Amino acid sequence: MYRFDSSVLLFFGVIVLVLINWVPFGNAEWATCTGIVPMSYRNDKISIKDFGGVGDGVTLNTKAFREAIYRIQHLKRRGGTLLYIPPGEYLTGPFNLTSRMTLYLAKGAVIKATQDTKHWPLVAPLPSYGRGRERPGGRYMSFIHGDGLHDVIITGENGTIDGQGDVWWNMWRQRTLQFTRPSLIELMNSRSIIISNVIFKNSPFWNIHPVYCSYVVIHYVTILAPADSPNTDGIDPDSSSHVCIEDSYISTGDDLVAVKSGWDEYGIAYNRPSHGITIRRVTGSSPFSGIAVGSETSGGVHDILAEHINLFNVGVGIHLKTNIGRGGVIRNITVSNVYMENARKGIKISGDVGDHPDENYNPNALPILKDVTIKDVWGERVQQPGLIHGLKNAPFTGICLSNIHLHGAPGPRNLPWQCSDVSGAAVQVSPWPCSELTSGLQMGACSSTIF
Numbered sequence: 001m002y003r004f005d006s007s008v009l010l011f012f013g014v015i016v017l018v019l020i021n022w023v024p025f026g027n028a029e030w031a032t033c034t035g036i037v038p039m040s041y042r043n044d045k046i047s048i049k050d051f052g053g054v055g056d057g058v059t060l061n062t063k064a065f066r067e068a069i070y071r072i073q074h075l076k077r078r079g080g081t082l083l084y085i086p087p088g089e090y091l092t093g094p095f096n097l098t099s100r101m102t103l104y105l106a107k108g109a110v111i112k113a114t115q116d117t118k119h120w121p122l123v124a125p126l127p128s129y130g131r132g133r134e135r136p137g138g139r140y141m142s143f144i145h146g147d148g149l150h151d152v153i154i155t156g157e158n159g160t161i162d163g164q165g166d167v168w169w170n171m172w173r174q175r176t177l178q179f180t181r182p183s184l185i186e187l188m189n190s191r192s193i194i195i196s197n198v199i200f201k202n203s204p205f206w207n208i209h210p211v212y213c214s215y216v217v218i219h220y221v222t223i224l225a226p227a228d229s230p231n232t233d234g235i236d237p238d239s240s241s242h243v244c245i246e247d248s249y250i251s252t253g254d255d256l257v258a259v260k261s262g263w264d265e266y267g268i269a270y271n272r273p274s275h276g277i278t279i280r281r282v283t284g285s286s287p288f289s290g291i292a293v294g295s296e297t298s299g300g301v302h303d304i305l306a307e308h309i310n311l312f313n314v315g316v317g318i319h320l321k322t323n324i325g326r327g328g329v330i331r332n333i334t335v336s337n338v339y340m341e342n343a344r345k346g347i348k349i350s351g352d353v354g355d356h357p358d359e360n361y362n363p364n365a366l367p368i369l370k371d372v373t374i375k376d377v378w379g380e381r382v383q384q385p386g387l388i389h390g391l392k393n394a395p396f397t398g399i400c401l402s403n404i405h406l407h408g409a410p411g412p413r414n415l416p417w418q419c420s421d422v423s424g425a426a427v428q429v430s431p432w433p434c435s436e437l438t439s440g441l442q443m444g445a446c447s448s449t450i451f
Helices: 007-020 062-075 166-174 264-270 435-443
Strands: 044-047 056-060 081-085 088-092 101-105 109-113 144-147 150-156 159-162 185-188 191-196 198-201 208-211 214-219 222-224 241-251 257-259 274-293 301-321 329-350 368-389 396-406 418-420 422-430
Touching (some): 044 062, 062 081, 101 159, 274 329, 301 368, 368 422, 418 435, 422 435
Parallel strands (some): 056 088, 088 109, 144 185, 150 191, 185 208, 214 241, 222 241, 241 274, 257 274, 368 396
16 A cells, blocks of 8 residues: 655645745734643653663554553653653554643654554544544544643654554545544643644544644644545644644645534534634645635634635635534634635635534524635635535625635636625625625625725
């Protein structure tokens, strides 16, 4: 099976991240939200080798990881403990982190997931999803997992966490999965999390999934998976708040960043929104979406800022997606200073995306989507500038577009804007958008957000 070689894309990603900071978008490109979680420095340090860890790429190190983390958890050193992973390839099964710990990967260190699925335990479905996202029932535990934690750091010298996901991708393609595939990292019900300076690659499913979390910083990460790897989303903040995602390169088989908040009736009942999320200076490519909200938005999503985004070879540059049965309110979404190149669609806002967990969803639970500002967007070789389809009984309102210029691809395949069941305004948008938006200008719609 083809193994993904990260070296070329990693080099490209670093170069692009450097170039981003030279783009003349004004002072905002230097802003940062990383201060929401202060860095903890650990005086107590241990090495995985102290617990019998062997970095030969063959020896199974699950016992060593679990014993090392057990030691951190139970000795409770003042200020916490750093677990050092020296250079080498450390094959292991899934393991749980603990509070007040730093997982530190040296340069040349690789934590590699075993491909033997019998080493992957099952865990309960997320309550806001009601079942596994792919299959009914439970789901496989994420490779690196944590629940109810605080003060956790995953960092280092750009070491690698490798999910070796091809065995899982093949099960998905062959329809032999019994349960939902594992994420690479999933932290639940946790706070004060920092993930930085690590390469993540070949995740079996979603890469980084903070769910029911608050105060999370993810920056200077590289996330890599083949373009045809199924559902390998980069970063998916889910029913989480105060999340900062900055200065990262993502090239995967699905959405680069997707903000979520639960699935249909289960997400409505759990009722925990995602809010206060900043996405800044992210660069990447994907056959699906660059910056996305949804489609699982049943707990609501509000107060999201995405800015200084560079997208290459994407399906949809900016994608807000929901569906009947979702319920939830999506509001106060701002996306600005985006460059995209070679995209099927520049902007898509749609109320008919995504499947349902079961037949018990309520078709009358209609989502509300309002107060969306998209501005300062430039695109080259964009086949369709935009598609906005609200719901007949729940039109999308307050869709405000300004200073958007999406140039078509060579050839006859370019499509015009398409809109229905939407209202808002547009200023300095080319190609000229739908009448549903331009007519809002005369009514003063969005004047406070786009002028």
